[in-house]
Amino acid sequence: MSPVASPETVAPVSPDLGYDLRRQRLREQYLAIPRDQPVRLAKRTSNLFRPRAAAEGPGLDVAAFDGVLSVDRERMTADVQGMTTYEQLVDATLAHGLMPLVVPQLRSITIGGAVTGLGIESASFRNGLPHESVLELELMSGDGRIVIARPRGEHSELFQGFPNSYGTLGYALRLKIELEPVRPYVRLRHLRFEHADACFEAVSEITAARSWRGERVDFLDGVAFAPRAHHLTVGTMVDEAPYTADYSDREIYYLSIPRLGEDYLTIHDYLWRWDTDWFWCSGAFGLKRPGVRRLWPKRWKRSDVYWKLIALARRLRIPERTDRIRGRPGREAVIQDVEIPLDRSAEFLEFYWREVGMAPVWICPLRLREGSAPWTLYEMDPDGTYVNFGFWGMVERRPGERDGDRNRLIERTVGELGGRKSLYSTSFYEREEFRALYGGEAYERLRSAYDPQARLLGLFEKCVEGS
Ligand SMILES: Cc1cc2nc3c(=O)[nH]c(=O)nc-3n(C[C@H](O)[C@H](O)[C@H](O)COP(=O)(O)OP(=O)(O)OC[C@H]3O[C@@H](n4cnc5c(N)ncnc54)[C@H](O)[C@@H]3O)c2cc1C
Known part of the structure; x- marks a missing residue:
């Protein structure tokens, strides 16, 4: 009997190898991880906010699975490795005059992360979520098999259950995705609505007509700055622009929204408009102050840099310490994205301002793509329009409130x-509640089919218990 290889003796997954060899090495590495050790991805970037499992043991060396394998300009598709960041992907596709159907706002989000963890962006009102433009998914399942899942055929249940599985069924190594053509510039129109009802009526109109005041709309998102200040931004791709704004250094994109009626960006800068300031979260580092902003190097004005700083502050328990020094009752981190049916969205905001109150709030309408598969771990009404609300910050605890109560x-x-x-x-x-909400039965079926020995953490353990 040959001895079981230990992770240290398995050859590394070198980026210089071809894709097939790298895949084989990764599989060997996976099978060599002792059964009693947790499996984790050794990945360069992350956009996960809940605590991760303690980083013990050898990580699965997936870093070499980044980069675009090919772009087919004619068919408008791309073959992409799972750990490719959207920054890499956008660079590769824009060079062909194409872009992914939905590009999440943060440059370091990877395609595997966005598909298994549900990304969203301003094209979502017409293109749905990133997993809806996946044509083929090659993954290493929890039991160490390499499988190719497609909307139909042998592994179609896995294909439908992979979105929102957060890597608990297996890891996406390669994805074939649809692309769409771009034009060089985006004309933005910023619309202001005092009342939430009027804002969501406009969302309904734009989503149905895919136009506003007679002009095609390619992108739609918005910001609620206060209970009586709702702004929608409609974007239209155009061939020419009288000028282009630059929010990648001195100017701050979100502050331009209430100030301007119209604006122009290159398509590249449009796609990354939120990354430079991590929406508005860079304010926590003083980047709204012109002096600090001037001194902060442009190359560090990126969400992944802020993310690392926040992660460090959390490790050092800086928020708790400052609260204690200032004699504050303590704060709760409220970092959430929620999807609400359009006709209940005004009600949600009313609740939000009363009970949470952090401003601003990101607004992003979405609809599932027509004819798209039922996504078993994150079911949504295929005929309904939803609004994603994103809010990220700290709220002061009320008297008697425990940590987690507001969430x-x-x-x-x-x-x-x-x-x-x-x-x-x-x-x-x-x-039980979680099981009912996130495809419990279908998920259990998939786990016993693709990870019968439970090598990977389960969804509840990973997402709720954070173990
Ligand atoms: C403050 C904040 C704001 C956000 N805003 C947005 C937003 O505006 N738009 C948006 O689209 N998303 C947003 N997200 C969510 C983000 O898209 C998801 O968290 C996504 O899963 C992150 O992808 P990642 O590549 O960074 O993955 P990671 O953070 O590294 O991992 C996320 C999860 O996916 C798993 N995973 C990663 N890669 C793979 C793979 N190849 N195969 C299988 N599983 C994998 C990991 O195990 C982990 O459980 C936000 C997140 C935060 C924290």
Whole structure:
């Protein structure tokens, strides 16, 4: 009997190898991880906010699985490795005058992460979510098999259950995705609505007509700055622009929204407009102050840099320490993205301003793509329009409130309004409730088919218990 290889004796997954060899090496590495050790991805970047499992043991060396394998300009498709960041992907596709159907706002989000963890962006009102433009998914399942899952055929159940599985069924190594043509510039129109009802009526109109005041709309998102200040931004790809703005250094994109009626960006700068300031979260580092902004190098004005700083502050427990020094009652991190049916969205905002109150709030309408598969771990009404609300920050605890209470209240309210909550951040659901919300039975079937020995953490353990 040959001895079982240890992870240290398995050859590394060198980026210089061809894709097939790298895949084989990765599989050997996976099979060599002792059964009693947790498996984790050794990945360069992350956009996960909930605590990760303690980084013990050898990580699965997936870093070499980044980069675009090919772009087919004629068919408008790309073959992409799972750990490719959208920054790499956009660079490769824009060179052909194409882009992915949905490009999440943060440059370091990877295609595997966005498909298994549900990305969203301003094209989502017409193109749905990133997993809806995947044609083929090659993954290494929990039991160490390499399988190719497609919308139909042998592994179609896995294909439908992979979105929102957060790497608990297997790891995406290669994805074939659809692309769409771009034009060089985006004309932005910023629309202001005092009342939430009027704002969501406009969302309904734009989503149905895919136009606003007679002009085609390619992109739609918005920001609520306060209970009576809602802004929608409609974007139209155009061939010419009288000028282009630059929000990648001195100027701040979100501050331009209430100030300007119209604006122009290159398509590249449009796609990364939110990354430079991590929406508005760079404000926590003083980047709204012109002096600090001037001194902060342009190359560090990126969400992945802020993310590392936040992760360090959390490790050093800086928020708790400053609260203690200032005699504050303590704060709760409220970092969530929730999807609410359009006709309950005004109600959600009313609740939000009363009970949470952090400003601004990101607004992003979405609809599933026509004829798209039923996504078993994140079911949505195929005929409904939803609004994603993103809010990220700290709220002061009220007297008698425990840590997590405000997040629990949000979870309850989202459920009452018929909505859904993304799982990239903290969650507090009870096991049974979670099971009912996130495809329990279908998920269990998939786990016993693709990871019968439970080598990978389960979804509840990963997303709620954070173990
Ligand atoms: C503050 C904040 C704001 C956000 N805003 C947005 C937003 O505006 N738009 C948006 O689209 N998303 C947003 N996200 C969510 C983000 O898209 C998801 O968290 C996504 O999963 C992150 O992808 P990543 O590549 O960074 O993966 P990671 O953070 O590294 O991993 C996320 C999860 O996916 C798993 N995973 C990663 N790669 C693979 C793979 N190849 N195969 C299988 N599983 C894998 C990991 O195990 C992990 O469980 C936001 C997140 C945060 C924290």
